[in-house]
Amino acid sequence: MNELNVFVSVGGTATERQEAFVRAVEDRLRSEGLVPHTVGRNTFSADAPLKTVTELLDKCSGTVVIALERMHFESGTEKRGGPKELPLRDISLPTPWNQIEAAMAYSRGHPLMVIVESGLRSEGLLERGNDWYVQWVQPDAAALGTTEFNGVLASWKQKLLQPPKPSISAKAPAELTVAELIGGLKATQLWSVLGALAVLVGGAFALGAKLSGG
Incomplete structure (x- = not known):
């Protein structure tokens, strides 16, 4: 060894x-x-x-x-x-x-x-x-x-x-789990992502309501 x-x-x-x-x-x-x-x-x-x-x-x-x-x-x-x-x-x-x-x-x-x-x-x-x-x-x-x-x-x-665990930065984005993606974000980045998701979800409900009402 x-x-x-x-x-x-x-x-x-x-x-x-x-x-x-x-x-x-x-x-x-x-x-x-x-x-x-x-x-x-x-x-x-x-x-x-x-x-x-x-x-x-x-x-x-x-x-x-x-x-x-x-x-x-x-x-x-x-x-x-x-x-x-x-x-x-x-x-x-x-x-x-x-x-x-x-x-x-x-x-x-x-x-x-x-x-x-x-x-x-x-x-x-x-x-x-x-x-x-x-x-x-x-x-x-x-x-x-x-x-x-x-x-x-x-x-x-x-x-x-034991072999060291690969860092998040060493993985390709497609290989990351949701937890790893979120854990790798800075606080400001995380709030930006959550805000974007909120807008997307709100837009989807608005579009669904419009289509069902039309």
């Missing part, structure tokens, strides 16, 4: 423990015939980071998100000054690039495997309830040998091997 390129969203590591964990994930991916690519880690470019990420995502078949602690606040305030103000304690956050790159990958139809360090704040694309499974783990190599991780990895890898 040919190796597949996969995008790995991970920030620069802060501790030896984090670095060892990221390396363990990369080694595990390579053992599965997958080649990990991370901007600023093993892939570099003279272009702006966002452009480099965009180009790299287009060359990969799937994305792994490794969210590790980047910032920690012992105390803080949420919605400060408002009626719903809340005190915060021991808040840990990952790099915002995890959210950005996960969103970019999802918009491209990439299968996502999301690994989040236990203790991070659950929010955005790193919380459960989206179209992918989120694994909360301690950043240790032992976490990669659990039944949960092995099962999620196998399921995610299987999705990588």
